[in-house]
Amino acid sequence: MRLGWKLRSNLVGWVLGILTVAFLAYQWLPILTLGLLSFAGPTGGTTFPMNGVSFHWYEELWQASVMNDFKPPLLRSSLLAAACALTTIVLSVMAAQAMRGKFRGNSAFFYLMLLGIMAPGILVGFGFAIMMRLLGVELSWNTTTFLVHVSWTLPFGFLTMLAVFNRFDSRIEEAALTLGASRITTFRRITLPLILPGVIGAGLFGFSLSYDEYPRSMFTTGPDQTLPLAVMGQLDRQLTPEIYAIGTTTTVFSLIAVLLCTSALWAMRRSTSYRKT
């Protein structure tokens, strides 16, 4: 019996829908399990069944000893991420604006930036560490790690800004320029406010990519570790629910950052569309 095409289309829809939901569960369940297990009791193991429910492992995190104190790494990672976000914003807006000027060698420049995304972190980190060793430069989280992290976050910011400028209506700039505004003034007063959502997006990329970066930090950080390095170090020593607690904490931290930025973008879009109508 041949099924009608509408029925078949519905059937395909259901099959794909079930697959999608199943995959969604597959993607989220480990994260949720991690969150749940972090609330295990003091004698709790690293898997189910949970031995009681408590904040023990969070308290442990808070009153940690020298060996597994996650607070200094957390502070370092946050500062580093903020610095990377700012640098990414400035450099990627400059670079994307330069691309609009179609300078000579702009396609080579584009591929250079693309290389930053494609080159694996472990090789960039390793190569940079060797280079610093040959140059005799001391490794540190706020110098060498910062340099390497920006080389990772900058291309993402750059691509974001390119996409923004691709959809940008430059007639608005033309209007300002023909009315006698200088290029700098036009950029500051007209262009920048219009591309601001993209700029925030670039900054968000800069922050979160740096905050979570592990392979590039591994070779370039020196004695004072960043958060992912500290987490991995603790995992190598012993798997305790404390790792789950720190994992849950940073995940929630990341989610809050994303939420804040998207709601800022949303509010901004609302206010600009309101002005238009």
Place this chain on the structure above:
Amino acid sequence: MSTIRVRSAASYWLAVPAAIWMLGVVVVPILLLGWVSLWGGRSFSPASPLTFDNYTKFFANKTYLQLVLTTVTHTVGLMAVTGVIGYAIAYFMTMKVRHSAWRLVLFLAFVVPFWTSALIRGIAWVPFLGVNGVINQALMFTGATHSPIEAFLYSRFGISMAQASLYTMMAAGPVIYMLNSIAPQLREAAMTLKAPPLVVFWRIVLPLTLPGVVIGQVLVFLNVMADFATVATVGGNKHAMLPNLVLLFYEGSQHRAASVVAVLLMACMLIGVVAAMKVVDIRRLGAER
């Protein structure tokens, strides 16, 4: 006319800081690795004589060659799995979900984990896969098995499971973008002309989304090839891929051997990317159609 003059000196100078940064931190170190991998002699210094000894030593070892092969086949396998699942999800989200609000909710549910640490998400698979892990408990609860299956944690299969959850959306994202840019009139026209749905998909939809598929596959390829963190957390010490070998040699202060592996890894990746670039022009994707 815009805020920047075409081919002006200003446009050139605006690009210089970013270019210097990328050259100094990405290009020079990687070229340096190529140079270091050729260093002979006993001391680790630029004065070393250049030889291919490090490479011949690497290729003389059957275990290492096997490792290269394992890494490539593992990556290709994951590309196939993430490609198929990713395409199915992308197709469902763009073609089958009618309400835009639902589409947004689904999209966010898929994308939000990307803003969290991949390392933590890798670690999250550990309590899932172990002998007393969630999967085994579920299997035993439903009666599928009587004794726990040890093959999940510290195995290639477990690594693949974790990586599939990490990277499938990389395969799906570009496809979603391409599917969204197909004009509905194209499909309507084909359907009016009595093409069966499967033919519409095969002749219209799939060719138009092919660039997205290729980009997604490149992203998965690059990420899986270089992913040593998931291999280390989920695979334990028992399993290694090429990037883990870099780390192993580095920790053993064998910088030249580590450089050799790094160069090989980079070569594999370049071959993959160049092959993909022959199929699609990445630069056209961001442009307005």
